[in-house]
Amino acid sequence: MELKLDFTGYVAMCSGGASGMGLLCGQKFAQSGAKVVLCDVNEEAAKAKAQEICDNGGEAIGLGVDVRKFSDIEKAVKTTVEKWGRIDYLINAAGGASSRIFSCKDAWYERDPAIIEWGLDVNLKGAVLFSRGVIGEMIKNKHGVIITFGSVTGEEGSAQCVDYAAAKSAMHGVTKGLAQIGAPHGVRACCVIPGPVLTRPAMANMKTALGRAAEPWELCDFIMYLCDDKQGGFITGSAHLIDGGRLLL
Numbered sequence: 144m145e146l147k148l149d150f151t152g153y154v155a156m157c158s159g160g161a162s163g164m165g166l167l168c169g170q171k172f173a174q175s176g177a178k179v180v181l182c183d184v185n186e187e188a189a190k191a192k193a194q195e196i197c198d199n200g201g202e203a204i205g206l207g208v209d210v211r212k213f214s215d216i217e218k219a220v221k222t223t224v225e226k227w228g229r230i231d232y233l234i235n236a237a238g239g240a241s242s243r244i245f246s247c248k249d250a251w252y253e254r255d256p257a258i259i260e261w262g263l264d265v266n267l268k269g270a271v272l273f274s275r276g277v278i279g280e281m282i283k284n285k286h287g288v289i290i291t292f293g294s295v296t297g298e299e300g301s302a303q304c305v306d307y308a309a310a311k312s313a314m315h316g317v318t319k320g321l322a323q324i325g326a327p328h329g330v331r332a333c334c335v336i337p338g339p340v341l342t343r344p345a346m347a348n349m350k351t352a353l354g355r356a357a358e359p360w361e362l363c364d365f366i367m368y369l370c371d372d373k374q375g376g377f378i379t380g381s382a383h384l385i386d387g388g389r390l391l392l
Contacts, residue, residue, distance in 0.1 A: 148371045151176030154227045155370075156219070158210050158237035158273050161188035163342045164292065164362065165236030171363045172232065173201030180223050180230075182208035183237070210237045210269030216276040230280045232370050235270040235291045242304040251305050259306045266310035267317075274321055278330060285329040288370045291318050293336035295386045311336075315382050322380030331379035333369045337362055338386025352388025361385070 155172040159165035160181030169179045173196045181196075183189035186207025193205035206222060208215045223230055241247070241262030247254060270291050281287025296304070297311030314334045321332035339349035339356035346356045362385060369375040369383070384390065 148175050148367050148374070150232075150367075150370070153231040154178045154180070154223065154229050155232040155234065156180040156182060156223060156230055156277065157234040158182050158208065158269065160205070160234075160236070161185050161192050163236065164337075164340070164359065165234060166192055167342070167359050167363050168234045168236065168290075168366055169203065170196060170201075171360075171367055173199075173203055175367065177232070178227050179203040180219065181205045182210075182219050184209045210273055211264045213272050213276065216273050220276050220280065224280060229284050229286075230277050231284070231287050233273060233277045233287075233289045234366065235273055235289065237269050237273075238266040238292065238310075240296070240301075240304045240307040241265075242307070247303075251303060262304065262306035263310055266307060267313055270314065271317060274317070274332075278321065278325060281325065281330045282328040287325065287330040288375075289318075289321050289325070289330070289332040290366055290369065291321075291332070291334045293334050293382060295336060295338040295384070295389050298336065298384070298390055318382060319380050326379060331369075331375075333375075333378060333380075334382040335362065335366055335369070336382055336384045336386065338384075338389040350389065350392055351386060352391045355387065357385065357387060 155177045157165040157169040160169050161183035169181050173179045181189045181193050189205030193203040196203035206219045208219045241258050291314045293314040294311040296308050301308040318332045318334040339346035341356050
């Protein structure tokens with residue numbers, strides 16, 4: 144059963160918003176009444192997905208944003224504030240294992256450093272810079288929640304993609320720092336650590352104690368719970384493992 148919450152009057156930004164969990168969270172926010180900003184390096188896709196939300200009765204815009212470039216983030220924040228006056232939620236969903244994105248078959252210690260740098264920049268620097276870009280607006284309005292995405296890979300480690308494991312593990316520290324900054328101003332920060340989620344078919348092959356991967360709505364609903372002031376209003380600075388018991392194996 145999906146969680147029903149009301150985010151009417153609030154504004155949500157999602158990085159990696161043209162696909163995967165960024166898009167799904169954006170759609171869920173829109174269904175719950177929020178105005179949504181889908182930010183993605185693929186501007187055309189972000190705009191197309193935002194139009195789909197509008198066609199279904201929601202309010203959304205799509206913006207081209209490379210999370211590695213603070214100038215792109217600043218522009219997106221300015222556009223959002225000029226249009227809707229505020230930013231209440233940031234879903235830091237942009238990312239992905241560089242070994243998968245670049246179809247790497249080599250040993251990590253022989254890998255092109257440029258690929259490793261991409262992994263660190265998108266998965267770690269991107270979340271830090273985007274959080275830096277929006278938290279001031281949240282503090283100004285004394286309201287906001289920043290969600291960072293860890294990964295069960297950050298808990299397990301990965302010989303095939305050390306940069307991804309390092310970046311996702313670092314989300315613990317990022318979240319705690321943001322929570323410390325935001326707490327006096329009504330701004331919260333939480334880290335969500337998924338195991339396998341069926342945003343990609345290959346995820347079904349990852350073993351869990353429950354014997355399955357998560358349905359995307361299961362993760363989305365939990366994120367909405369954390370963002371909601373009534374349900375998750377006393378939760379900040381914490382990391383939440385949603386892995387179906389993978390780390391039990």
